[in-house]
Amino acid sequence: MKIQLSDNLIKHYLQNVYFINGHSYAGKSTMVKMLAERYDMIHCGENYHDVFPQNKLSRWKQPGLCYFDTMSGWQEWLNMTPEEHWNWYNQVSNECVEIEILELIKLAASGRKVVVDTNIPPDVLREISSYNRVAILLCDPPDICATRFFDRDDPDKKFMMDQIKKCPDPEATLRNFNSWALYHPPVEIDWEHTGFFSYTRSDFDTDTREEMLSILAKHFGLEEGK
Secondary structure, eight states: OOOOOOHHHHHHTTTTEEEEEEOSSSHHHHHHHHHHHHOOOEEEEETTGGGGGGGGGOOOTOTTTTTHHSOOOHHHEEEEEOHHHHHHHHHHHHHHHHHHHHHHHHHTTTTEEEEEEEOHHHHHHHHOOOOEEEEEEEOOOOOOHHHHHGGGGHHHHHHHHHHHHHHHHHHHHHHHHHHHGGGGOOOOOGGGGSEEEEEEOOOOOSSOOOHHHOOOOOHHGGGOOO
């Protein structure tokens, strides 16, 4: 018998989980961190599926997540074409769904509210969550991360830039890396029409964090419980 969990059961166990998804550079990580601090929620940041032991992954069942164990080096990954990178990224996202759902069920079992910067796509969120538990953050223009990705000062971005500089032609590698954000696959998520609540960030020079936080807290109904 193939194990399959019904969506109504998952939805019950995730009723205290608040999901944020959307465009890169829209403020997802920042909002998740601020909401967790302000409303005493469990903070589940980007790539929280990494808590799953790498040595327990299967190269046959989770080939995308195992890619970094099998690649020849960072140069191979950095020089993927936009199409190759999208195919790999899409594969990883699909593989992460199972891990992330299981991890969230475990965290939510404590009874505390959980806020998560999630990879779970809207079509899955529609089955396992509800309108007032999901927010989609958007950018205008949506591809701004192609030019401002490395503006954010964090260890992952620094590591990536260090790897780019080690390539034989760093400038060409950086151009290729930035081109990933501009690639539009034949089938992609229509973030503007998911059916969920959305907030669009268009001002990237003014600090709008408190405004965004207030809007999201109101949507999630977090002030009602204070």
